[in-house]
Amino acid sequence: MADVAEKERRILVAVDEGEESMHALSWCLKNVVVSQNSKDTLILLYAKPPRAVYTPLDGTGYLFSSDILSAMEKYSGEVAGCVMEKAKKMCRDLLPQQDVKVETIVEGGDPRDVICQMVEHLRADVLVMGSHGYGVIKRAFLGSVSNHCAQNVKCPVLIVKKPKTNDGK
Amino acid sequence: MADVAEKERRILVAVDEGEESMHALSWCLKNVVVSQNSKDTLILLYAKPPRAVYTPLDGTGYLFSSDILSAMEKYSGEVAGCVMEKAKKMCRDLLPQQDVKVETIVEGGDPRDVICQMVEHLRADVLVMGSHGYGVIKRAFLGSVSNHCAQNVKCPVLIVKKPKTNDGK
Numbered sequence: 001m002a003d004v005a006e007k008e009r010r011i012l013v014a015v016d017e018g019e020e021s022m023h024a025l026s027w028c029l030k031n032v033v034v035s036q037n038s039k040d041t042l043i044l045l046y047a048k049p050p051r052a053v054y055t056p057l058d059g060t061g062y063l064f065s066s067d068i069l070s071a072m073e074k075y076s077g078e079v080a081g082c083v084m085e086k087a088k089k090m091c092r093d094l095l096p097q098q099d100v101k102v103e104t105i106v107e108g109g110d111p112r113d114v115i116c117q118m119v120e121h122l123r124a125d126v127l128v129m130g131s132h133g134y135g136v137i138k139r140a141f142l143g144s145v146s147n148h149c150a151q152n153v154k155c156p157v158l159i160v161k162k163p164k165t166n167d168g169k
Numbered sequence: 170m171a172d173v174a175e176k177e178r179r180i181l182v183a184v185d186e187g188e189e190s191m192h193a194l195s196w197c198l199k200n201v202v203v204s205q206n207s208k209d210t211l212i213l214l215y216a217k218p219p220r221a222v223y224t225p226l227d228g229t230g231y232l233f234s235s236d237i238l239s240a241m242e243k244y245s246g247e248v249a250g251c252v253m254e255k256a257k258k259m260c261r262d263l264l265p266q267q268d269v270k271v272e273t274i275v276e277g278g279d280p281r282d283v284i285c286q287m288v289e290h291l292r293a294d295v296l297v298m299g300s301h302g303y304g305v306i307k308r309a310f311l312g313s314v315s316n317h318c319a320q321n322v323k324c325p326v327l328i329v330k331k332p333k334t335n336d337g338k
Contacts, residue, residue, distance in 0.1 A: 009200070024325075027325055031178070031201065031294075031295070031325075032200065032201060125200075126200070131319070144320075146319070147316065147319070147320070150300070150315070150316070150319060150328050151313075151316070154330055154332070155330070156193075156196055156200075156327060156328065156329040156330065157327070157328045158325060158326070158327045158328075159319050159325065159326045159327075159328070160325040161323055161324070161325065163323070
């Protein structure tokens with residue numbers, strides 16, 4: 001890491017409710033982020049499902065009441081808050097010197113679009129993410145978010161897989 | 170990089186004759202490798218086309234003489250040597266302290282297989298590569314090597330794209 005002390009780096013980590021993204025964050029904190037006398041900024045990004053996902057009329061013809069929609073929206077916000085708290089705690093635990101600036105962003109939308117857009121918007125120097133990213137259910141529909149991002153963003157992409165454990169993850 | 174000083178890391182960088190892999194190596198040296206008091210080992214891996222690529226009988230029915238085959242083999246070895254020299258020079262230039270162990274491996278075979286096998290065999294902690302990898306001609310036939318490796322190796326994968334320049338790369 002020859003000249004890392006002289007330059008400011010914006011490290012964007014895509015986090016979600018899955019263990020894999022927390023493992024990616026942990027690996028990044030241990031292997032990429034410089035903790036002492038650092039000019040690194042760590043940006044934690046959570047992509048919240050867009051409102052459009054909660055269509056009032058579902059496939060079976062049921063109409064969701066505004067109460068249910070509002071409850072779903074509240075739940076979604078709570079998940080985002082919970083994920084961010086967990087991620088920030090990991091940063092505090094693994095970077096005790098607290099020289100690193102940590103920022104959080106919650107953005108609504110398809111995670112593939114949100115991540116690619118934020119990499120560009122924030123001019124990130126590196127994108128860090130789990131290999132699947134963004135939840136078991138969503139990735140069944142969307143395919144691999146990390147694959148999409150690796151092909152579409154211009155900055156270096158670090159894809160971290162969670163080692164296999166007994167629970168089959 | 171909280172506890173990086175205590176652990177030994179094996180950083181495998183896949184290099185080839187393209188500028189993109191040299192850019193990936195450079196990024197890795199500046200952003201991942203710890204240069205001072207380091208327990209990092211940097212392993213430069215070059216996958217040489219297998220002998221089978223030089224089939225004696227080509228598609229047009231021409232038979233390659235043993236002289237041509239031997240010349241091709243020699244050329245392939247020279248390219249490998251040239252790539253490794255360039256990569257090692259970059260390591261010397263960017264890691265002047267020389268605390269980092271640098272090893273080189275040249276292995277014959279399809280780069281996709283060679284890289285995935287070496288990651289496992291060497292128990293690499295991270296794989297670093299350009300986004301295409303392994304030459305303009307070969308990738309036209311093989312598809313994206315980095316994509317294949319990102320999906321198949323178990324360790325974290327860092328994919329580094331070369332910023333666009335005027336020559337359209």
